[in-house]
Amino acid sequence: MRKIIIIDDEPLAxxxxxxxxxxxxxxxxxxxxxxGFEGVKAIQQHQPxxxxxxxxxxxxxxxxxxxxxxxxxxxxxxxxxDDYAIKAFEAHAIDYLLKPFxxxxxxxxxxxxxxQSSRSSEKNTQDLLETASLSPAQNQRIVVKNGSKIKIIxxxxxxxxxxxxxxxxxxxxxxxxxxxxxxxxxxxxxxxxQFVRSHRSYIINIHQITRIDPYEKDGHVxxxxxxxxxxxxxxxxxxxKEVLGL
Amino acid sequence: xxxxxxxxxxxxxxxxxxxxxxxxxxxxxxxxxxxxxxDAILDSAISNxxxxxxxxxxxxxxxxxxPRRERFLNLFGVCLIFSSLWLIxxxxxxxxxxxxxxxSPETLYRSLPIRVSMALLILGCVSMVSALWYNTAEQKxxxxxxxxxxxxxxxxxxxxxxxxxxxxxxxxxxxSINALIGMKPDEARKMVQQLSDFLRGTIRKxxxxxxxxxxxxxxxxxxxxxxxxxxxxxxxxxIDVSDDTPRWRVPSLLLQxxxxxxxxxxxxxxxxxxxxGLRATIADKHLVVAVMNPFDPDMQMPPGTGFGLExxxxxxxxxxxxxxxxxxxxxxxxxxxxFRIPETHx
Numbered sequence: 001m002r003k004i005i006i007i008d009d010e011p012l013a014x015x016x017x018x019x020x021x022x023x024x025x026x027x028x029x030x031x032x033x034x035x036g037f038e039g040v041k042a043i044q045q046h047q048p049x050x051x052x053x054x055x056x057x058x059x060x061x062x063x064x065x066x067x068x069x070x071x072x073x074x075x076x077x078x079x080x081x082d083d084y085a086i087k088a089f090e091a092h093a094i095d096y097l098l099k100p101f102x103x104x105x106x107x108x109x110x111x112x113x114x115x116q117s118s119r120s121s122e123k124n125t126q127d128l129l130e131t132a133s134l135s136p137a138q139n140q141r142i143v144v145k146n147g148s149k150i151k152i153i154x155x156x157x158x159x160x161x162x163x164x165x166x167x168x169x170x171x172x173x174x175x176x177x178x179x180x181x182x183x184x185x186x187x188x189x190x191x192x193x194q195f196v197r198s199h200r201s202y203i204i205n206i207h208q209i210t211r212i213d214p215y216e217k218d219g220h221v222x223x224x225x226x227x228x229x230x231x232x233x234x235x236x237x238x239x240x241k242e243v244l245g246l
Numbered sequence: 247x248x249x250x251x252x253x254x255x256x257x258x259x260x261x262x263x264x265x266x267x268x269x270x271x272x273x274x275x276x277x278x279x280x281x282x283x284x285d286a287i288l289d290s291a292i293s294n295x296x297x298x299x300x301x302x303x304x305x306x307x308x309x310x311x312x313p314r315r316e317r318f319l320n321l322f323g324v325c326l327i328f329s330s331l332w333l334i335x336x337x338x339x340x341x342x343x344x345x346x347x348x349x350s351p352e353t354l355y356r357s358l359p360i361r362v363s364m365a366l367l368i369l370g371c372v373s374m375v376s377a378l379w380y381n382t383a384e385q386k387x388x389x390x391x392x393x394x395x396x397x398x399x400x401x402x403x404x405x406x407x408x409x410x411x412x413x414x415x416x417x418x419x420x421x422s423i424n425a426l427i428g429m430k431p432d433e434a435r436k437m438v439q440q441l442s443d444f445l446r447g448t449i450r451k452x453x454x455x456x457x458x459x460x461x462x463x464x465x466x467x468x469x470x471x472x473x474x475x476x477x478x479x480x481x482x483x484x485i486d487v488s489d490d491t492p493r494w495r496v497p498s499l500l501l502q503x504x505x506x507x508x509x510x511x512x513x514x515x516x517x518x519x520x521x522x523g524l525r526a527t528i529a530d531k532h533l534v535v536a537v538m539n540p541f542d543p544d545m546q547m548p549p550g551t552g553f554g555l556e557x558x559x560x561x562x563x564x565x566x567x568x569x570x571x572x573x574x575x576x577x578x579x580x581x582x583x584x585f586r587i588p589e590t591h592x
Contacts, residue, residue, distance in 0.1 A: 010418060010421075010422065010476050010478075011478040012421070012422040012425040012426065012476065012478075013418070013421055013425065015425045016421065016424055016428070019425070019428050019429070035517050037517060056414065056514065057514070058513060058514050058515070058516060058517045059514070059516065059542070080418045081417050098417070099417050099420070099421035099424075100417065100420045100421040100423070100424040101421075
């Protein structure tokens with residue numbers, strides 16, 4: 001038996017997936033979830049072979065939920081309508097179902113999934129998240145996991161970001177949060193008029209800067225409102241000057 | 247092309263009396279200066295009659311061609327040309343017809359500077375009056391066109407604002423119906439009916455700009471029924487409407503986008519059960535409606551949400567020309583939109 005999880009905030013939307021699944025006796029629904037929070041828990045607990053996922057859900061959306069999972073499972077999206085998401089699906093998802101969909105369309109998606117190797121699907125999910133995170137709706141906040149708790153950080157609350165091995169440390173007034181992403185990902189996603197990569201390992205929220213001092217030979221250091229001192233490289237100084245209009 | 251000033255009766259009377267006075271006046275003056283009364287009448291009739299016809303020609307020209315404001319000096323040039331022309335022809339005619347001038351032409355020559363000044367003055371006056379008249383008429387026409395255009399855009403905008411329908415809502419509702427068809431066909435049929443009634447409401451035509459509050463409430467309940475089927479136990483509503491509100495006239499489809507907004511914020515901004523509240527009373531000759539939804543202050547809603555609120559603000563402004571009809575109260579854990587509808591006698 002292969003394990004399925006359905007994550008959708010509308011009960012009837014879950015029922016229709018369950019109904020269509022009845023034909024596929026080798027598949028078993030191990031859990032149904034109302035939102036992304038339940039979804040994260042259920043995926044970690046069951047390690048499903050396939051997830052049916054809605055995009056628009058309470059508090060965190062389907063993409064943000066997937067970002068919180070270390071090794072996201074293969075996903076078939078089921079959504080009503082979302083211009084930007086559809087672009088992401090077409091490029092990278094196993095398949096996506098536009099609600100309402102019929103049994104034939106559903107079976108086709110299942111076939112596509114069973115034909116794909118799990119390795120390539122994992123790679124695809126990562127690419128999908130990259131594309132989806134470029135959506136204008138997604139770059140206003142960052143969803144992180146802090147232990148077992150999920151935290152939503154509005155980007156304007158971010159002081160600065162620091163590279164830390166495979167992670168990025170996101171500093172806010174409540175301390176820092178870790179996110180399993182690269183610096184270049186954030187450089188691309190965040191508004192370049194507000195967030196400047198001042199250094200190979202640092203991205204600064206320019207609204208937090210109080211002053212920029214010279215430092216050692218030809219380097220600089222940015223002093224933030226919080227008192228933090230952020231290294232600024234020579235090219236980073238050029239970028240900062242440009243954005244700050246100096 | 248505008249109507250000529252002669253279309254106004256008062257102007258016709260004024261114009262004719264002016265000319266009669268002028269003719270009489272010139273006749274008397276000439277008689278005074280020693281002309282026989284027949285010759286004085288003949289002179290006055292010829293010179294003024296001829297001037298009058300030039301006047302009418304000029305007025306007719308202005309009707310089709312009027313110099314722009316900055317070229318009003320051209321009017322003076324036109325008057326100068328016409329009065330000189332008039333003088334030359336008049337001099338020749340008077341010498342030919344009036345017996346007195348045949349014997350003493352120097353009397354005629356001496357009067358020429360006075361004659362041409364008078365003609366210039368009269369033609370100048372007529373030109374000024376025509377210019378003013380036609381300019382004002384043109385301005386009025388422009389204004390009328392402008393208000394017409396504004397009214398059209400306003401109507402189109404209002405229509406569009408009322409037509410706003412979230413595709414999410416439509417497709418998700420159809421998906422719910424799809425699920426119900428297999429499990430509970432009766433409920434599927436009921437929901438198809440509700441959805442159809444709801445959609446019919448959104449394409450209602452212009453003449454139903456205003457409806458009674460109770461009609462709007464019925465429509466809203468239709469919408470809420472559909473949403474409750476979609477979201478199941480999570481969505482609860484509390485509607486509290488005072489007895490004096492049902493007859494109040496409100497713009498149609500105003501409440502629903504606000505409710506949609508409240509539901510969206512409530513359901514997507516929090517987890518668990520969500521209570522959406524609606525309260526309506528009459529206060530200070532206004533219908534006061536409050537729509538409440540729970541709100542999580544930690545949540546950062548993605549941009550683009552809250553269109554409903556903007557569209558309601560815009561509509562109320564277009565309908566009543568007031569910006570103070572919508573108010574937002576954000577507390578620790580609730581979000582309240584309060585809007586007021588003035589009394590209308592439509």
